[in-house]
Each structure stands twice: as structure tokens, then as C-alpha cells.
Amino acid sequence: MDLYINIILLALMAITALAILRMTNIFAIVMLFGIFSFLSAVLFVVMDAVDVAFTEAAVGAGISTVLMIATMALIKNQEEKRPLGHRPWLPLLVVFITGAALVYGTLDIPAFGDPNAPAQKHVAPYYLEKSISDTGVPNVVTSVLASYRGFDTLGEVVVVFTAGIAVLILIGGRLTRPTKRRDK
Amino acid sequence: MMDYIIGHYNYWIAIFLMMVGFYIVISRGNLVKKIIGLNIFQVSVFLLYITMSTVKDGAAPIITEGVKLYSNPLPHVLILTAIVVGVATTALALALVIRIKEAYGTIEEDEIHEQDHSL
Amino acid sequence: MKHNLILRVTAKTLIPPIIIFALYVQFHGDFGPGGGFQAGVILSAAIILYSLLFGLDAAEKVITPTVARILASLGVLIYMGVGFATVLLGGNYLDYSVLADTQVAGQHLGILLVELGVGVTVCSVMLLIFFAFAGRGRP
Numbered sequence: 001m002d003l004y005i006n007i008i009l010l011a012l013m014a015i016t017a018l019a020i021l022r023m024t025n026i027f028a029i030v031m032l033f034g035i036f037s038f039l040s041a042v043l044f045v046v047m048d049a050v051d052v053a054f055t056e057a058a059v060g061a062g063i064s065t066v067l068m069i070a071t072m073a074l075i076k077n078q079e080e081k082r083p084l085g086h087r088p089w090l091p092l093l094v095v096f097i098t099g100a101a102l103v104y105g106t107l108d109i110p111a112f113g114d115p116n117a118p119a120q121k122h123v124a125p126y127y128l129e130k131s132i133s134d135t136g137v138p139n140v141v142t143s144v145l146a147s148y149r150g151f152d153t154l155g156e157v158v159v160v161f162t163a164g165i166a167v168l169i170l171i172g173g174r175l176t177r178p179t180k181r182r183d184k
Numbered sequence: 185m186m187d188y189i190i191g192h193y194n195y196w197i198a199i200f201l202m203m204v205g206f207y208i209v210i211s212r213g214n215l216v217k218k219i220i221g222l223n224i225f226q227v228s229v230f231l232l233y234i235t236m237s238t239v240k241d242g243a244a245p246i247i248t249e250g251v252k253l254y255s256n257p258l259p260h261v262l263i264l265t266a267i268v269v270g271v272a273t274t275a276l277a278l279a280l281v282i283r284i285k286e287a288y289g290t291i292e293e294d295e296i297h298e299q300d301h302s303l
Numbered sequence: 304m305k306h307n308l309i310l311r312v313t314a315k316t317l318i319p320p321i322i323i324f325a326l327y328v329q330f331h332g333d334f335g336p337g338g339g340f341q342a343g344v345i346l347s348a349a350i351i352l353y354s355l356l357f358g359l360d361a362a363e364k365v366i367t368p369t370v371a372r373i374l375a376s377l378g379v380l381i382y383m384g385v386g387f388a389t390v391l392l393g394g395n396y397l398d399y400s401v402l403a404d405t406q407v408a409g410q411h412l413g414i415l416l417v418e419l420g421v422g423v424t425v426c427s428v429m430l431l432i433f434f435a436f437a438g439r440g441r442p
Contacts, residue, residue, distance in 0.1 A: 003190065010197040017204040017224055026216055033220050040227050047238045048245075048255040050336040052230070052263050054328075058344040059271045063429055064223070066351060067271075070436040071216065071278045075285050080214040081292050091211040099203040103196060111191025113240030115253065120239060124256040132247055135410035137333045140245040140257040141264065145338060146414040146421075149261060150397040153417070154382055156265040157424050161379050163272035164428035168372075170279040171435050246335065268340045268425060275432045282439060 002046055009043045024080045030068045037061040051141045194235040201228035213293035215281045219274060226270050233259040314356050321349040329422050333411070339418035343425030351433050359437050368434055371427040378424025385416050 016036045023029050037060030044053035072078065110117035127144055137143040145153055201224060208221025237259035245257035281291055288296050329342035354362030366374075386397045394401035399413020 007190075007193060010194065014197055014200055014204075017201050020220060020224065021204055021208055026214070029217060029220055033223065036224065036227065040231065043231070044234055047234050048242060049234045049237065049260045049263070050244045050246075051338065051341070052234060052260050052267070054336050054341045055264050055267045055344070056230070058341055058348060059267050060223075060227070062348050063344060063351070063433075064271050064274055066355075066433065067275050067278055067436055068216070068220075070433070071282060074282050074436070074440055075216070075291060077291070080212065080217055081294075088211065091207055094210065095203045095207045098206065099199055102199045102202070106192055106195040106199070109192070109195060111188070112194045112235060113238050113242075114191075115239045115242070117236070119236045119259075120256055124258050127257055128245065128247070128254050134406070135414065136407035137411065137414060138247040139333055139335060139337075140247065140254070141260045141336075142332050142338050142414065142418070143410075144257055144261045145264065146417045147399060147410055150386075150417065152261075153265060153421065154386070154397070156269055157379055157382055157421055159269050160272045160428050161375055161424055163269075163276050164375055164431050166276050167279045167432050167435050170276070171282055171439050244336070264338075264340060268344070272428065272432070275436075279435070282436075 005046050006043065009039055009046065013039050013043070026072055026078050026080060027069075029080075030065060030072065033068070034061050034065040037064065051139075195232065198228045198231040198235065201225075201231065215284065215291040215293065216278075219277050219281070222277075223270070223274060226266075230263050230266065233263050311356050314352055318349050318353055321352070322346060325349065329418065330415075332418055333414065339421030340425055342418075343422040343427075344429060346422070346426045347429035347433070350430055354433070354437065359434070359441070363434065366427075366430060368431065371431050371434070374423050374427035375431060378420045378422070378427065381420030381423065382417055385413060385420070389413070 013036060016032055016039065020029050020032050020036065023032065037056060041053045041057040041061065044050075044056060110119075114120075127140055127148060131137060131140045131143045135143045135147050137147075205221045205223070205225030205228060208224065209218050212218060212221065237256040239253055239255050242253045242255045243251045245254045245260065247254075284296065285291050288299055290296060325342045325346035328337035328345060329339065332338035332342070350362055350365060353365065385399070385402075389398050389401055390396055392401040397413075397417075399417075400406040400409045402412045403409040
């Protein structure tokens with residue numbers, strides 16, 4: 001049953017991505033991206049990653065969409081202009097070659113859900129076995145996040161903090177005068 | 185054969201989404217759309233990681249009595265933090281777009297190049 | 304959206320449960336899905352919803368940008384402070400076992416404090432970013 005839900009959701013995500021590619025109205029694109037994030041959150045629940053799904057639903061479908069709409073309100077033009085000057089087949093060719101190389105790489109990867117895959121055999125069993133006796137925390141994701149890999153998380157928090165500062169530097173103050181373009 | 189296709193379907197869709205995102209980034213001139221392309225690319229990477237962490241018939245990695253098989257918690261941790269960092273960097277990119285709009289009056293790549301005489 | 308009565312009334316009843324849910328996610332993250340990252344985002348979403356309905360100025364009275372800036376740095380400071388506290392108590396950096404008498408109690412306390420730091424920083428940074436974006440359009 002999980003497998004069918006998985007297949008259908010992935011197909012829906014592919015369709016949404018294609019729709020985003022073909023749309024020209026920026027508002028519609030932003031809304032479709034919200035749907036895309038939400039579909040991926042549902043998919044993460046199906047694949048047993050509840051914490052990730054939680055975050056994706058709150059961040060991807062919530063905050064990102066709000067920020068993009070706020071940007072659109074400031075930018076004011078809603079239509080993407082086309083076509084571009086350069087030839088359309090060149091990016092298509094690049095994408096096809098890259099995609100073919102990546103698909104070739106997946107051919108000998110272990111199948112989806114294989115319990116004997118190398119990814120399952122390295123450090124994960126240690127975390128699952130020792131989490132209760134080491135930290136007393138049943139949610140292994142929390143214990144790995146905050147305790148076993150505390151340094152990682154410290155780095156991530158600092159990155160979020162730095163990004164916040166950078167946004168404040170760029171658009172933090174009120175716009176007092178229209179910025180002039182530099183001299184020609 | 186069918187098992188093989190079902191076993192690798194997730195990877196192929198992740199690659200397809202990655203390539204759609206990549207195509208949007210390199211072939212479209214609108215900066216907001218480019219950022220959305222990057223975000224699609226990002227979600228495809230999340231999908232790849234979570235696909236690798238899934239174990240068939242496994243439970244979510246919250247230790248409960250009577251459950252033997254869990255999914256791999258490590259990719260969950262990596263992706264969880266990556267999502268929050270991703271939104272922070274997206275906000276930074278959008279802030280840059282706003283400044284570009286204020287300075288050039290447009291967010292189309294071609295027109296920005298034209299104004300710079302560098303195309 | 305200022306004149307939309309139905310939205311305003313529904314949102315007013317929704318915001319308190321959202322905040323309580325954020326606190327639940329923050330402090331129940333050890334036992335169920337959740338943690339500092341999710342709680343911070345949910346809490347900031349509640350305030351963003353408030354600001355979408357009642358205007359940016361009203362929201363900035365709830366949390367002024369200055370307070371949000373101080374909180375953003377405070378979260379990182381709590382995280383790093385826990386690390387330095389463990390060093391001063393004789394352990395390694397971010398090795399929480401020395402914080403209490405037993406290893407499990409120490410780890411529990413350390414994880415709680417660290418998640419608190421993460422939640423505070425994420426929430427206030429999201430709010431700061433939103434205030435910056437929404438405030439840019441003001442004359």
C-alpha cells in the first residue's frame with residue numbers, strides 16, 4: 001500500500017515540477033511551489049521521516065511561500081518574459097546528458113527499502129541501539145541532532161543566524177531614497 | 185524486471201526533478217523563477233537522501249517497545265537541518281533580487297545584461 | 304486583508320493553539336517528532352499570521368525588531384554557552400554528560416538547553432527576515 005502511495009505522490013511531484021517549468025505567471029509558480037513542497041512533506045511521512053516532513057511542511061510550504069509572495073509584492077511585475085536570446089536546445093542537451101549520467105549511476109545502487117544496503121550498515125545501527133542507554137531520549141533524530149552530532153547543528157544554527165544578518169544588511173533599513181544606478 | 189523498476193523508481197524521479205530544476209535555472213531569465221528552480225533542485229536532493237534512509241517495513245526512528253526495524257535516522261538529521269538552512273539562504277537570494285530590482289528596475293537577466301553592456 | 308471579518312475571527316482563534324503547539328513541539332521533541340528547528344518555525348508562523356491579518360505595526364508591538372535581534376544572538380549564545388559550560392566542568396566541548404550527576408540526566412539537560420537555543424534563534428531569525436521583507440514596502 002505504501003508503495004502505491006509513494007509511486008502516485010512521486011508522479012504528482014514530477015507533474016507539478018513540469019507545470020512550474022511551463023508557467024509564466026510568477027504568482028501561479030509560487031503557489032505551485034507551495035503545492036510541490038507539501039507533496040514532498042506527505043512523501044516524507046510515507047517514507048517514515050516524520051521529523052523531516054514536519055519541518056518541510058512548516059518551512060517549505062509555509063515560510064518560503066510567504067517570503068516569495070512578499071518579494072512579489074515588492075517587485076510588482078508578475079509575468080516572466082520569453083523567449084530568451086540564446087538557443088533553447090543547448091540547455092536541454094546539457095540537462096539530458098547530466099541526467100543520463102546520473103541515471104547510469106543509479107543502475108547498481110541498492111533497491112529502494114533494501115535493509116542490507118551499505119547506508120543502513122554503517123553508523124545508524126549504533127545510534128538506534130545506544131540512544132536510550134547513552135542519552136535516554138527515545139527520538140533518535142533528536143539525540144543524533146543535539147548530542148551525537150552537536151557540532152554539526154551548532155554550525156547550522158550559525159548559518160541560519162548569518163543568513164538572517166545578511167538579509168538585514170541587504171533590505172533591513174527603510175528605503176529612504178531610491179538607489180541610483182551607478183554611472184554609465 | 186518489475187521489481188528492479190519499482191526499486192529504482194524513487195531515484196529516477198529524484199533525478200528527473202533535479203534535472204527540471206537545473207533546466208529552469210539555466211534556461212529561464214526571470215530571477216524569481218531561477219530561485220524556484222534552485223528550490224526544486226534542493227527538494228530533489230532531500231528526496232534522494234530520504235529514499236536512501238528508508239527501510240522496507242521499518243518504523244519511524246522513535247524507539248518503541250516491540251519494534252525491531254527502524255529507518256536510518258542519520259539522513260533525517262542531515263536533511264532536517266538542510267531544510268531550515270535552505271529557507272534562510274532562499275530568503276537571502278530573494279533579498280538580493282529585491283535589491284537588484286531597486287537598482288536596475290527589472291529582474292530579467294537579459295535586460296540587466298543590456299543595461300550593463302556586457303551581453 | 305484588514306476588512307475580512309471571517310478570516311480575522313478564525314485566525315484569532317487559531318493563533319493561541321499554534322503557539323501552544325509550538326511549545327509542545329519544542330519540549331516534547333525528545334519523545335516524539337519535533338525539536339528546536341520545527342518549534343521555532345511554527346512559533347514564527349503564528350506571529351507572521353498575526354502580522355498578515357492585523358498589519359506589520361501591530362506585530363512589531365508584540366516582538367520589536369530590536370528584541371528579535373537580541374533573541375537571535377541569544378539563541379546562538381545559549382548553544383555555545385552550553386558547550387563552554389561542559390568544558391569548564393571538565394568534559395569535552397558539547398559533551399553534556401558532565402552537566403548532571405548521571406550521564407543520562409546530563410545528556411537530557413544538555414539536549415533540552417541546546418534545543419532551546421536552536422528554537423529561539425530559528426524563531427527570531429525567521430521573524431527578522433519576514434519583518435525585513437514586509438517592512439521594505441513601507442514609505
